[in-house]
Amino acid sequence: MTRVYVPADSGALAVGAEEVAAAIGAEARERGANIEIIRNGSRGLYWLEPLVEVETARGRVGYGAIDPSKVAGLFNAGFLTGGGHGDCLGLVEELPYLKRQTRLAFARCGRTDPLSVEAYRAEGGMRGLARALQLGAKATIAEVSSSGLRGRGGAGFPTGVKWSTVAAANADRKYVVCNADEGDSGTYADRMLLEGDPFALIEGMAIAGFAVGASHGYVYIRSEYPHAFATFRNALDKARGAGWLGPDAFGPGKGFDLEARLGAGAYICGEETSLLESLEGKRGQVRPKPPLPALKGLFGKPTVINNLLSFASVPWILAQGAKAYAGFGTGRSRGTQPFQLAGDVKYGGLVELAFGVTIRQLIEDFGGGTRSGRPVRAVQVGGPLGAYFPQSLLDTPLDYEAMLAAKGMLGHGGVVVFNDAVDLARQARFAFEFCAKESCGKCTPCRIGSTRGVETLDKIIAGRNVADNIALTRDLCETLTDGSLCALGGLTPLPVLSALDFFPEDFATAPRLAAAE
Amino acid sequence: MTGKAPWDAGEARAMIAARSAEPGAMLPILHDLQQTFGYIDDAAVPLIAEALNLSKAETLGVISFYHDFRRAPVDGAVLKLCRAESCQAAGCEDLVAHLASHGVELDAQDGGPLRAESIYCLGHCALSPAALIDGRPVARLDERKIDAILAAAKSRPQ
Numbered sequence: 001m002t003r004v005y006v007p008a009d010s011g012a013l014a015v016g017a018e019e020v021a022a023a024i025g026a027e028a029r030e031r032g033a034n035i036e037i038i039r040n041g042s043r044g045l046y047w048l049e050p051l052v053e054v055e056t057a058r059g060r061v062g063y064g065a066i067d068p069s070k071v072a073g074l075f076n077a078g079f080l081t082g083g084g085h086g087d088c089l090g091l092v093e094e095l096p097y098l099k100r101q102t103r104l105a106f107a108r109c110g111r112t113d114p115l116s117v118e119a120y121r122a123e124g125g126m127r128g129l130a131r132a133l134q135l136g137a138k139a140t141i142a143e144v145s146s147s148g149l150r151g152r153g154g155a156g157f158p159t160g161v162k163w164s165t166v167a168a169a170n171a172d173r174k175y176v177v178c179n180a181d182e183g184d185s186g187t188y189a190d191r192m193l194l195e196g197d198p199f200a201l202i203e204g205m206a207i208a209g210f211a212v213g214a215s216h217g218y219v220y221i222r223s224e225y226p227h228a229f230a231t232f233r234n235a236l237d238k239a240r241g242a243g244w245l246g247p248d249a250f251g252p253g254k255g256f257d258l259e260a261r262l263g264a265g266a267y268i269c270g271e272e273t274s275l276l277e278s279l280e281g282k283r284g285q286v287r288p289k290p291p292l293p294a295l296k297g298l299f300g301k302p303t304v305i306n307n308l309l310s311f312a313s314v315p316w317i318l319a320q321g322a323k324a325y326a327g328f329g330t331g332r333s334r335g336t337q338p339f340q341l342a343g344d345v346k347y348g349g350l351v352e353l354a355f356g357v358t359i360r361q362l363i364e365d366f367g368g369g370t371r372s373g374r375p376v377r378a379v380q381v382g383g384p385l386g387a388y389f390p391q392s393l394l395d396t397p398l399d400y401e402a403m404l405a406a407k408g409m410l411g412h413g414g415v416v417v418f419n420d421a422v423d424l425a426r427q428a429r430f431a432f433e434f435c436a437k438e439s440c441g442k443c444t445p446c447r448i449g450s451t452r453g454v455e456t457l458d459k460i461i462a463g464r465n466v467a468d469n470i471a472l473t474r475d476l477c478e479t480l481t482d483g484s485l486c487a488l489g490g491l492t493p494l495p496v497l498s499a500l501d502f503f504p505e506d507f508a509t510a511p512r513l514a515a516a517e
Numbered sequence: 518m519t520g521k522a523p524w525d526a527g528e529a530r531a532m533i534a535a536r537s538a539e540p541g542a543m544l545p546i547l548h549d550l551q552q553t554f555g556y557i558d559d560a561a562v563p564l565i566a567e568a569l570n571l572s573k574a575e576t577l578g579v580i581s582f583y584h585d586f587r588r589a590p591v592d593g594a595v596l597k598l599c600r601a602e603s604c605q606a607a608g609c610e611d612l613v614a615h616l617a618s619h620g621v622e623l624d625a626q627d628g629g630p631l632r633a634e635s636i637y638c639l640g641h642c643a644l645s646p647a648a649l650i651d652g653r654p655v656a657r658l659d660e661r662k663i664d665a666i667l668a669a670a671k672s673r674p675q
Contacts, residue, residue: 281543348643
């Protein structure tokens with residue numbers, strides 16, 4: 001029996017993986033070949049999807065990108081024994097794109113059937129929770145603290161501090177909530193993990209629940225990810241079947257369980273307090289802080305709310321030790337970050353690396369430049385609220401502090417490449433437009449300022465009173481930065497100001513304002 | 518969307534009752550209703566309000582807050598085309614123009630064989646431009662693929 005892997009990741013499905021799997025199955029039946037098709041997650045090498053892998057004596061041999069018309073040719077070339085073919089990539093794990101990465105959170109993603117409990121265990125799963133149970137709650141939090149793990153949603157708050165606050169809070173009930181409302185454009189790491197290694201999230205949340213004394217948790221997944229939601233719900237059932245969740249998850253009588261909840265298309269629900277409101281069944285409007293969710297969160301109870309990638313990093317930290325994790329990274333950014341290459345890029349995909357790699361290394365060494373062949377003009381880092389970087393700043397390292405110093409932010413690690421056709425005045429307008437569309441309406445700077453921003457940018461683009469309107473835009477940005485209740489209004493100025501500062505030539509006839517100041 | 522059940526108050530009431538004891542049941546109930554009927558009928562509002570002990574205004578407030586919930590049924594296929602930054606960088610606005618040249622305006626209220634809506638990020642940014650067609654993911658879109666989607670929408674029985 002030969003094992004053939006065809007991803008069921010929705011990215012692979014979007015370029016025909018289902019048809020490829022069906023064609024391989026049909027061809028094997030016709031030829032009497034004895035194969036087992038395993039639907040794995042994606043390795044994150046998206047330009048090679050659908051990426052078919054065959055298990056051979058020397059390792060897993062890859063073929064990509066495959067479409068159904070190539071399937072008969074693969075059989076003719078003897079791909080079931082790793083035979084040569086025009087699309088043969090050799091051993092997948094020797095591909096430089098993968099080999100140069102440091103995959104901790106994504107170590108298993110793409111290797112296994114994401115819904116196989118046995119495969120998860122065989123690949124080192126559940127060792128983190130086992131060690132946590134052995135260490136006890138206090139020592140588990142100490143381990144997370146000393147690993148240096150910070151919130152991977154973008155704010156970079158120390159995870160250990162959050163957990164200790166919840167652990168110390170006195171309440172009859174506490175919650176663990178995962179923010180899987182990955183709304184930032186250019187990011188897809190959460191989706192990949194939900195579809196490719198969901199048990200890692202379940203294990204990470206279980207460790208958190210054990211550490212802070214919570215018995216119930218929620219995973220809030222955005223509705224734009226229907227496939228991820230379905231896969232994760234299946235994973236929850238399997239985890240209950242394996243006893244990883246349920247009334248005796250942490251030992252006899254010590255229960256822990258999780259529930260998956262579907263968002264409804266509101267970007268703002270990625271903000272933690274609106275996410276909690278949404279889980280409670282309300283409009284996803286931002287809550288003022290304090291009180292912190294750690295003390296008064298879901299249904300008014302102490303709540304650990306972390307990004308999916310934070311939770312998914314925890315099993316590795318517990319299994320391998322905080323010291324090993326803290327050994328990666330730079331400055332106060334410890335460990336690894338799954339970066340996501342997107343936009344006009346030749347080799348788009350997930351690149352998990354220690355903090356400190358530069359934007360240029362990422363887009364050139366991994367991304368291979370633009371797919372269109374046109375020169376790179378701007379790179380947006382950190383989603384729709386992230387800054388646009390010009391060529392001259394591409395050597396900025398990707399870590400929390402360096403990005404802040406460059407007036408940007410790391411966000412969720414999305415890196416979107418734009419070629420020279422981009423018009424940064426239009427991108428600045430889009431930033432305001434998006435903010436207006438997604439504003440929850442609670443605070444005035446965001447609700448009204450975003451619309452005024454669109455109007456002002458329209459005037460600039462039309463060439464009306466450009467210098468005055470640029471000054472007005474900057475003034476508006478100041479109001480949004482200082483006066484907004486949450487990061488949506490507070491960070492919308494980042495893309496706008498970076499466009500103005502680094503690409504003044506795109507702002508029609510009066511780009512000289514910066515020089516005149 | 519075609520293939521959905523016609524509005525049925527009794528069925529809706531049973532679906533609401535099945536969930537109403539869950540904490541924060543509102544969104545799961547709304548998703549169930551939309552999944553079954555394709556939209557949230559106005560007649561569902563008092564039913565939900567009563568079951569969750571809320572006012573009708575509060576219930577309506579939640580429904581109208583979220584982009585996903587529809588207040589009227591949709592005939593024909595639904596294309597949700599991503600218009601966020603990664604897809605912009607890969608030319609999604611050219612596809613918007615291409616659709617318009619075939620008479621399909623994005624986010625238009627009137628019906629047709631294909632309803633096209635803007636969406637912001639589907640997580641297929643390494644394969645931009647991307648979309649969902651009736652919930653099915655499609656990526657690396659170009660004019661040829663859009664034409665095929667249009668043709669399929671026009672040819673299917675209404």
